[in-house]
Each structure stands twice: as structure tokens, then as C-alpha cells.
Amino acid sequence: MSLHDCRKAFSEALIALAVADERIVAVANDSIGSSNLKEFQKRFPDRVVNVGIAEQNMVGVATGLANGGLIPYVCGASCFLTGRALEQVKVDLGYSRSNVKLCGMSSGVAYGELGPTHHSIEDLAWTRAIGNMTVFVPADPAETAAAVRAAAAYDGPVFLRISRLPVPDLFPPDHRVHFGRADVMREGKDVTLMANGTMVCRALEAAALLAADGIDAAVINLSSVRPLDRAAIARAAQAGPIVTIEEHTITGGLGGAVAEAVVTSHPVQMKLLGIPGEFAPTGSPTFLFEHFGLTPAAIRAAALDLVGSAR
Amino acid sequence: MQSIDLLSPALPASIGNIQAAATRIRRHSLQMTHAAGLGHPGGDFSAADILATLYLSILRIDPAAPNWPDRDRFILSKGHCSGALYATFAEVGLLPPEALATYMKPLSMLNGHPDRNKVPGVEANTGPLGHGLPIGVGCAKAAKILGRDWRTFVLTGDGELQEGSNWEAAMAGAQFGLDNLTVIVDRNGLQQGARTEATVALEPLADRWKAFGWNVREVNGHDIGALLDVFQSIPFAKGMPNCVIANTIKGRGVSFMENRAEWHHHVPTDAELQAALAELTEAAQ
Incomplete structure (x- = not known):
């Protein structure tokens, strides 16, 4: 690839x-x-x-x-x-x-x-x-x-x-963007992984790992953080728990935006993956993704944890 | 505001007519501050003659088409002096005079700092200091890129020049050779609480602008004839941005307001308003 x-x-x-x-x-x-x-x-x-x-x-x-x-x-x-x-x-x-x-x-x-x-x-x-x-x-x-x-x-x-x-590459060359619209990258009924930017490909890999675990995970690309596709988020929340994954602090970013939407539509348990309100230690981006649990394996683990506690 | 004066119809821009407009701008802005219970009369008054001269005689604008693409741009970087700006807009037909009575009232288009999306003719939303000149550099650079001949004028306070963004813009304006850009410094010598020189000194101000690559003229900011002469001689030199240091008096026009730092945002009492209007009426006669 x-x-x-x-x-x-x-x-x-x-x-x-x-x-x-x-x-x-x-x-x-x-x-x-x-x-x-x-x-x-x-x-x-x-x-x-x-x-x-x-x-x-x-x-x-x-x-x-x-x-x-x-x-x-x-x-x-x-x-x-x-x-x-x-x-x-x-x-x-x-x-x-x-x-x-x-x-x-x-x-x-x-x-x-x-x-x-x-x-x-x-x-x-x-x-x-x-x-x-x-x-x-x-x-x-x-x-x-x-x-x-x-x-x-x-x-x-x-x-x-x-x-x-x-x-x-995740999208075809003629892809069109609509501000305010989320992309469902993969359908799934057990848990929804919501990500954007560099984390979307990792969320898709995590979903593949989860499939091997027997967990059917959806993946939504929330490239449009504002305006936010609140309808897509509400539909996902009705289906089950949500994991957000962002290359950003979990305070006020993608996870925060999704949580704001979820609590006012269909409250559901969430995990917010990202940088937990601290400054990063010295290291390469790859090291930092490992350090902060922003890898397919860590996303999988978070989703399993969430699905397990929801069952 | 019940007591607002009726405006004179638009008159040819003789020095006398500009002076009369400046006096009305002072009267109206002070009445607006009094009615709103908020405002910045000291700076409104130091800028009144500059605003009247620009809007009545210098700026190429069409009040009937405020977004005309080739209009001259004027940016009030000292956005807290919105009272004087709105009163000036009423003089030239950019605002209906009766709108002035809504200054800072709930849901008024006349916010305490100007909003371009509410008031046609406002070019930039200002209020935080040090925003106007960078935007002015962009307006002037756009004219150069597009090969258009509109001119850009930015009026800054003097204390405002303590904001570093002005000097970033000053460097860029000189680098880009923006002879279609003019900064006017309302040099009244006072900032909110004290003299500029007792706070963080600006002098030697003209030398500073010169060192940043600007062509500088100093002028009495209350002498309409002198202001007209300076503005009509823009550009001062090809390929260099223009700086006009307008030496002014904060609170100019009312004896008990002049040169008093507390009138930066003091709201006149009823008695002070009447006394001030009486002095301004006398000046107009």
C-alpha cells in the first residue's frame, strides 16, 4: 500500500x-x-x-x-x-x-x-x-x-x-467534499469508530482487527468537525457505543464535538482516544501514536473494552 | 435619543463645510455616548476632523453603492471610536441619521465596535487594537495584484501602536511598496489611563515610521486645510507607503474635555452634555 x-x-x-x-x-x-x-x-x-x-x-x-x-x-x-x-x-x-x-x-x-x-x-x-x-x-x-x-x-x-x-488512498480521485456531511467508510452494528485526518486509516485497520474478533465495527470519517453531521452521529449512537480517535487533545476536539452531539441526542457510552490533555514527550510521530494509544491495536482494545462493558 | 440635532443636507466640501460637519460629528457622538451610557468621547473628538475631511472630500466612495468594488477603503483601526465613525456615516448618507439614536441599544446595528456585516461602509470589524493596519496592507496589496486604483486609508490610535502587529504590517507595507496605502496616526498623546510617553513611549514616532520604510508627513490633525493638503498629495513618493502623523488633542472642541485622559471613556453627565453642546454650538457659529 x-x-x-x-x-x-x-x-x-x-x-x-x-x-x-x-x-x-x-x-x-x-x-x-x-x-x-x-x-x-x-x-x-x-x-x-x-x-x-x-x-x-x-x-x-x-x-x-x-x-x-x-x-x-x-x-x-x-x-x-x-x-x-x-x-x-x-x-x-x-x-x-x-x-x-x-x-x-x-x-x-x-x-x-x-x-x-x-x-x-x-x-x-x-x-x-x-x-x-x-x-x-x-x-x-x-x-x-x-x-x-x-x-x-x-x-x-x-x-x-x-x-x-x-x-x-481512501477515496477515489474524483471524490467530492460536502462541508457538514460525514462519510460512512464501513457499516457495522456493534460499535462505531469515528475519526478524521491521519486517524481514519487507523480506524479502518482497527475495524478489520475487530472483525476477526467477531465485532462488527462501523467507521465514520468526521472530516467536517464544524459544521458537524449531527444526524449521522445520532444514528451511530442509536446503534451502540462510540470510540472517537483524533490526533489532537481530547479536550474540545473531535471527541468533544461528538460527545456534545451524543448527550443531546442519544446518550451512549463513549471512549475518547487522543492526547489526554498533556504535552507530548520527545519522540517521532510513530512513537507518539504508540505512546498515546493511537494505533489500530490500541483502537481495537478500546473498542473491545467498550463493547464488553456495554454487553 | 430625543435631542439629536437634525443634519444639514450634503454640502460641497469647502473647508467651512467640513468644519461644520466635524462639529456635528462631535455633537452627535457625544449625544450617542450620553444616551448609551457608554462610549469613547475623547478619541471620537480627536478623530472628528480627520474623519470629516476624509469622508467629505478625500475618499472615493458611493453611499448608494457601499460595496462598489473600486471604492477607496477606510479602516477605523481604533474601533472604539465607533461613535465618531457612525456620526460621520450619517453625514455622508451611509447611515440614516435616526439610526444614531440606537447606538449600543439592544439589537442595534450600531455595536460599540463597528461590524461590517451590519453596517454598510464598514470595511473591517475592529475593536481589538492592532488589527486595522494588517487588513489595510491586504486591501492595498489586493489593488496592486488586481491592477486597480483604489486607495486604502487606516486610522490608528497612537497608544494602539504599542501592539506589535502594527509593526509587522509596517514592514510588509514597505516591502510590498504600497504607495496606495496611508496610515493616519491620531497622535493625541493619551491612552486609556495616561500619556503614551509615560506608559510605553512612542517617540521618536516619525523616525520610527521612516526607519520602517514609510514616507512620513506630520500635520495638525484639527486644521482642515492642512489635512486636505496632505491627503491630496498622496502618494508622497512612488513605491513607498504613506504615514500621516496627525497631531491632535483628545477631547478637542470642549474646554473641559481637552487633554484629559479620563475622557477616554467617560460618559458625560446631563450637565456636562449640555455644557459641551453649548461650546460646540458656539464653535459652529
């Missing part, structure tokens, strides 16, 4: 959009390389706005570009883009309903050994708390490209949380 860095699909989709639509511009914080924008810059040198290492200004400048009728894709490491510029994200984008696309690169613990300064495990909690924001976490290259296109077609602020960690 070949694995891919979603930043490649991101930049290819952005170039294709820019060819067709002169309003598309890229905004960077000295992040041309890390956001995989070199080819975009070569093709459209006048449509790259590099503000230097200045994230507050970057989001403000993007707001002004949108005011002028352009569609800016603001590309930077997610940890700095969201954390450093959070007030601009709240006021200039969310509250103002500016047509700006925030593209948080190398999110989660992708920067591994560089440490918690460079991890972005709070960005979903921050951005989904802000009014008017659309928050989307693609799981593979096709979904990443589709999300880039869907963001351009949507008039309003969008946060795309993109990883650099290798993931397999």
Missing part, C-alpha cells in the same frame, strides 16, 4: 484552482517550502504574498486581500497559524465572515521530535469554538484536494487542517 503526504495533493489542487480562477492567491509566512508552494510560486509569482515570519499580520493581510475580492489560501504550520494569530482568526475571519481559507500544515504531532512548541493539538478546539468557521480535516490526498476545491466554492472562512504524515 503506497502512502502519501497530503501537502502534495493540496498544492496540486491549489494550482489547478488558480489556473481557472484569478482570484486565488497564496499567503505565506516564510513557509513556501514547508507548505509545498514552490511550484505555485513558480507558476504565479505575482499571486504569492509572503509576509515573512509574522502570523498575526498574515491573517490580517489575508482579510484585506479578501476585502479586495481575492480568495486567499493562508498557508503555514498549524501551530503558529492558529495559536499565534488566534485573535485575528476570531475577529478578522470568523466574526467578520471573511472569505479566507486557513490551511494549517503539519498539524497534530507531525513535527514529532521537535516537541510540543511545534505540535498543533489544540487547533480544532480553538477554531471550532469560533462562530462562522468551517473546520475540516481531510484523511487522504483525494479528500484534501476536494476540500481545497470546496473551500474556494464556499463564501466564508474555512480552516483546513492538513497533515504531512503519510496516509493511504
